[in-house]
Amino acid sequence: MNKFSWYEAKSVEDALEQVNSTVSDELYQSSENATIFKSGGVDVFDWVKEGLLKPQMIVNIRNIPGLDKISYDPKKGLRIGSNVTLAEIGSDPEIKNQYLALHQAVNHAATPQLRNVSTLGGNIAQRNRCWYFRSADHNCYRKGGDRCFARHSKTGENENHAILDNGSCVSVHASSIATALMAFNANVVIVNAEGKQKTVPMDDFFVSAGEDMAMENILQAKEIITEIVLPPPSKNTKSSYIKQVARESYDWSLADVAVVMEVSGNTCKSASIVLGAAAPVPYRSVEAQQAIENKTINSENATAAAKAAMAKARPLSKNDYKVPLFVSTITQTILDIS
Numbered sequence: 001m002n003k004f005s006w007y008e009a010k011s012v013e014d015a016l017e018q019v020n021s022t023v024s025d026e027l028y029q030s031s032e033n034a035t036i037f038k039s040g041g042v043d044v045f046d047w048v049k050e051g052l053l054k055p056q057m058i059v060n061i062r063n064i065p066g067l068d069k070i071s072y073d074p075k076k077g078l079r080i081g082s083n084v085t086l087a088e089i090g091s092d093p094e095i096k097n098q099y100l101a102l103h104q105a106v107n108h109a110a111t112p113q114l115r116n117v118s119t120l121g122g123n124i125a126q127r128n129r130c131w132y133f134r135s136a137d138h139n140c141y142r143k144g145g146d147r148c149f150a151r152h153s154k155t156g157e158n159e160n161h162a163i164l165d166n167g168s169c170v171s172v173h174a175s176s177i178a179t180a181l182m183a184f185n186a187n188v189v190i191v192n193a194e195g196k197q198k199t200v201p202m203d204d205f206f207v208s209a210g211e212d213m214a215m216e217n218i219l220q221a222k223e224i225i226t227e228i229v230l231p232p233p234s235k236n237t238k239s240s241y242i243k244q245v246a247r248e249s250y251d252w253s254l255a256d257v258a259v260v261m262e263v264s265g266n267t268c269k270s271a272s273i274v275l276g277a278a279a280p281v282p283y284r285s286v287e288a289q290q291a292i293e294n295k296t297i298n299s300e301n302a303t304a305a306a307k308a309a310m311a312k313a314r315p316l317s318k319n320d321y322k323v324p325l326f327v328s329t330i331t332q333t334i335l336d337i338s
């Protein structure tokens with residue numbers, strides 16, 4: 001691990017004055033005078049310990065006052081500060097009542113210890129967990145190299161990788177919480193160095209590998225996430241989330257699904273269906289949404305929607321198990337709504 005200095009940011013403006021790089025910039029073209037944000041530090045210190053990131057200075061934004069609040073207003077919705085920990089979100093009674101799928105997603109992420117330190121801003125900005133991307137010995141597309149090691153049909157270890165939108169990089173996004181946030185049509189509030197604030201729908205926050213190989217989200221170096229905002233649910237909103245893992249405790253998702261629906265009796269009036277660990281970024285399945293809208297929520301219609309979601313799946317050499325896994329998980333998540 002290289003030596004770096006530490007800066008304790010006192011405010012958003014103070015942090016933005018210090019920082020000059022994102023983790024994405026540094027992995028792509030590392031410079032010797034990089035200064036980067038650290039919130040919970042779980043992901044940042046992984047990179048630093050592996051020697052893939054060699055910052056000159058780390059700017060600690062974890063203690064900036066005001067970014068650690070949760071507030072709920074039945075008319076305006078839910079606001080979660082970027083420094084709120086996953087543990088705090090997981091134990092909030094209003095979130096459990098009004099945004100059940102988010103409560104479920106958070107409580108199935110990582111471990112209790114990790115949830116105590118991981119923040120929401122850091123969670124959605126963390127980089128993917130492809131072992132080739134995280135290995136100093138593999139200069140893959142994402143780091144400016146000329147190949148995808150995971151894609152190789154014989155030598156590629158691609159069990160955990162993408163089955164949708166996997167034409168270039170085949171990693172899957174690491175945040176399983178983003179799956180639920182996107183299903184609730186959350187917005188990301190970002191402030192830049194000029195103090196300007198923009199509110200970006202979660203659907204536009206993530207950058208597909210086909211659009212830009214170096215990025216997984218739109219964040220620029222001198223930008224900071226301050227809040228995530230979720231619209232208020234109506235009295236007919238219902239939601240559910242399921243995550244499939246190889247081991248019950250602290251494991252990354254193999255397939256996770258969030259469903260948010262407006263219902264009338266047992267009929268789906270509108271649906272928001274998002275898949276995690278399916279594609280390089282959280283994947284909204286418009287096909288599944290259209291297949292279940294204005295239908296009775298029953299086994300037959302839920303299975304038809306799940307199969308529609310998988311129509312464009314292109315599994316790799318070792319992950320075709322994900323297709324039936326997603327079909328059963330989407331079906332069950334929809335049925336859990338009724």
Ligand SMILES: Cc1cc2nc3c(=O)[nH]c(=O)nc-3n(C[C@H](O)[C@H](O)[C@H](O)COP(=O)(O)OP(=O)(O)OC[C@H]3O[C@@H](n4cnc5c(N)ncnc54)[C@H](O)[C@@H]3O)c2cc1C
Pocket residue numbers: 022023024036037038039040041042043044045061082083108109110111114115117118119120121122123124125126127174175176177178219223224225226250251252253
């Ligand atoms: C064993 C293990 C299992 C895990 N399992 C899961 C899981 O199942 N599901 C899941 O979703 N996550 C999982 N995680 C991820 C973990 O819970 C953290 O959310 C994640 O590592 C980053 O959170 P952090 O606050 O520590 O971010 P940091 O490491 O501090 O930051 C991560 C990135 O975000 C940037 N950043 C941080 N805050 C901001 C901000 N406010 N504005 C702009 N940029 C910012 C940093 O510069 C950095 O690039 C797991 C982690 C481990 C180690």
